[in-house]
Amino acid sequence: PSYSPELNPVEECWRQLQAALSNRFFDSLDELTTAIDTALEQLSVPKVSNYF
Template sequence: VSGVRDKMNMLGAVTDDGERFIALTPNQFNAEVAKHFLRAVQHEFGERLVIILDNASYFIAKTLKKQAAADGLLLEYLPSHSPELNPLESCWRQLRDGRANRLFLTLDDVNEYLSTALPALNSPQIYEYLC
């Protein structure tokens, strides 16, 4: 046994009308991965967006902010240490609850689970987070 584990990381976005965009990557999150994610979100939802982010180091990186400004994105940030204000946390909770007491032996098993679980997620009601 090597002790090395395969992994899959996810970044997600949800719109004010409940549309979701989830990106999967085997890479560790960093500013470059986050920049690619924001460009993919922009491609999916349109040129002019206001994107509300948490304060993860890769989202507050100067290089990401510079690219976002050049791409016409307006970035706003949630208060630090406030996951309850992040609507995507409910999506991640659903995924965690759905995999409770399940053993995934391979990354293919994880991908198979995600292929059915992601489309079945209940989108958060964004306006509940704004009021």
């Protein structure tokens, strides 16, 4: 298939990141950066390995 997001593991990573950051408001760039870092830390190796 030309485009199959369900077969692309990075799409699941983006979905997880979006879910962690959606419906939140950040007063500063530092708060946003911290939230992104925290969300990325939640993506553990075993969890990401299951995306394949």
